[in-house]
Amino acid sequence: MSTLKLTIDGREVEVAPGTTILDAARDELGIEIPHYCYHRDIGTDGNCRVCLVEVNGNTNKLAISCQLPCGNGMNVETNSDAVVKARKGVMEFLLINHPLDCTICDQAGECPLQEYSYDYGSGDSRFDEAKRHKVKKTPFSDDIMYDGERCILCQRCTRFFDVLRGSRPIGVENMGGQTTITLGPNGPIDDAYSMNIVDICPVGALTSRDFRFKQRVWFMDFTETVCPGCARGCNMTAGAYQGKLLRFVPERNADVNKSWMCDEGRQSVKDYNFQDRPDRIHGCKVRGQSVMLSGVAEGLDELLGDGSGVAVLASTRETCEDLFALATFCEAKGVTQLWHGASTWQGDDFLRCDDATPNTAGATQLGYAPVPAEAPKLRGLIVAGDVEVPAALLAELDWLVVQSVIESSLTVDAATVVLPCRTPLEKRGTYVNVDGISQQVRPALDPGDKIPESWALWGELLIKLEDWPDVASVRADMQAWLASRGAAVGSAS
Ligand code: SF4
Ligand code: SF4
Ligand code: FES
Incomplete structure (x- = not known):
């Protein structure tokens, strides 16, 4: 060309x-x-x-x-x-009719109107007349609030639905100075991706009803990571204030999610604040007694024996590095049955995948298979990370090891050994998405040393921490292991 x-x-x-x-x-x-x-x-x-x-x-x-x-x-x-x-x-x-709202506007600090006003605004106004007033609070849905006075009528919001979603839940109403954006005849916006219009609105005219007035953005900490809500792995920025997650917004990746994420993934931000929960697992337990991680190793060796009759069921919310460390542990202990758990929801043809976990592709590359339809009789089972455990696997077990973020009936009533686990928003590592694209996950929250990264936990149980001082060293070993089998973890993104 x-x-x-x-x-x-x-x-x-x-x-x-x-x-x-x-x-x-x-x-x-x-x-x-x-x-x-x-x-x-x-x-x-x-x-x-x-x-x-x-x-x-x-x-x-x-x-x-x-x-x-x-x-x-x-x-x-x-x-x-x-x-x-x-x-x-x-x-x-x-700016003639734009309200002087910056001090109370959620967009302040990340507002192109504010930025360009600094660059090209005159600093004072030649407009002596009274500013025109419009409705300040129109709910567009349970999630979105519209402020007619702040709107600059760029029509990004209407075109998002028109161009990308094939619908017109909002449109332009009236003429001249009375022009405004309004809901259509079908009432509140009902679209699984509606909240993207809050991000693309270049001013504070569209705000998230969940986030508005919660915190000024310049006081927050931001981390670029990956949404763990499904196998798409939308890139996003997690915003936190004083150790509490307040906001997920999409980060542009042309190959994965462009500029978008689904509302459910965005609103899952509330699901990752475990810091104050009384049921958070902060340490290890063996038969109900708290022990140091180093104290778990001996008892675990005894349970594992030669590894026969033992299986691992791993969550595909664990990173590739976590899963590689676990697989290395299993190889050393003679455990050969590595399974991953399935978790599904309703996918669509925009972004959402049927697989509601972010790393099934990575687990598969590392040798984990779905639980067989007819699982063999097991002596012991290691459940690694938060994953649904089929009841059939639990029948007739001699012992059960459960690594989990929070307490459950499994950890309280059934587990012989309980191990702590980080959430996807507390991890550093790699996820491989549905298209085989490898993406870096970064921790937006730090749960403290008592809850180690899973790769470090399995590394310590293997007495291998000298070889694995950080996640990069685990990744290097993992890449070498995969290369020896003619594979690599995803393609870089
Ligand atoms: S994107 Fe924002 S500023 Fe643009 S028309 Fe919609 S509400 Fe108004
Ligand atoms: S489509 Fe999947 S990865 Fe993207 S935001 Fe939704 S749940 Fe998260
Ligand atoms: S006319 Fe070019 S960005 Fe609006």
Whole structure:
């Protein structure tokens, strides 16, 4: 395919035909041209005019860079005097009726309107008349609140549904200064991905009813990790305040989830705050007695014997490094039956997978198989991580080892040995998603040393911690082990 050559801010770039100036500037040169209505995963509407650029010295007719395709030999200026003057004009109009809400607005601190106002705003207003008022609180659903005064009518929200979801639960109503976004005739938005419009709204007009007024973003800690809700492994940022998770928002990954995540995955943030729960397992127990992890090893060896008649049932919420360490432990102890547990929900054709766990592909690559339909009679069972245990496996066991995040009837009534476990939001390691893409999981919370990473727990029971001082060393051993079998954990992302 032939390419086009053009100059943007004095630097030459070469792009494929059809590339817009805004995309070329950002992707080839790292120049971020201001934009509101354009979103890279929805497209553009051309309504906000803040992305104006000067083309071939024509200062009388500036062009919107989100729609204008690059042309051979073009000379583009993204920050000339004419562009800056026009952009200031656009900002002045946008701010005429915008309320002075920044001090109480949830978007403050991550608001493009605020950012561009600092860059292009005048600092004071020439507008002496009273600002126009609109409805400040319109529930669009149980999850989303709309503020008509803050809305800049970019229509990203309506186009999200129109372009990507094939529906129109919200639309534009009225004309001129009274224009607003409104619910359609079918009532509240009912869509499994609806809360993405909160993220893409470039101002604080759409807010999450769960997160609004909870915390200022500049006081929070953010961690880029992977949603553990299903096998898609949507990239996300987990936001926490003082050790408590408050918010999940999607992080763009063109190969996995683009800019989106499902509402259920996003709202699962509440499911990972275990720090104050009285049923959190903080240490090891053998036959009901608390012991140090080092004290578990001897008793466990006795139970395992030569490993015959023993199986492992591992959660596919455990990372590849966790599962590799467990498999190494099993190999050393003669345990050959490695199974992973299934957990399913209703998938769809947008992102959600039927497999409601994030690492079945990784477990499979590491030699774990589904529980056989007719499980053999077992002497002992090791349940690693939170996984549903088929009742048939529990019948006639001599002993049971359970590694779990919280207490359950299994840990209280049935387990011979209980081991602690971290949640996916407390782990560092690798998940392999449904498409075989390997992704890094990072801890957003630290549960403390009493709850070690699973790879460290199995490593200590193997007396192998000298070889595995950190997760990278486990990963290196895992990659070597896989390479010796002609495989690798996923492809990098
Ligand atoms: S609610 Fe937000 S995304 Fe929707 S039109 Fe208004 S500013 Fe744009
Ligand atoms: S689609 Fe799956 S991985 Fe993505 S946000 Fe939803 S539950 Fe999480
Ligand atoms: S981003 Fe180009 S017109 Fe809105």
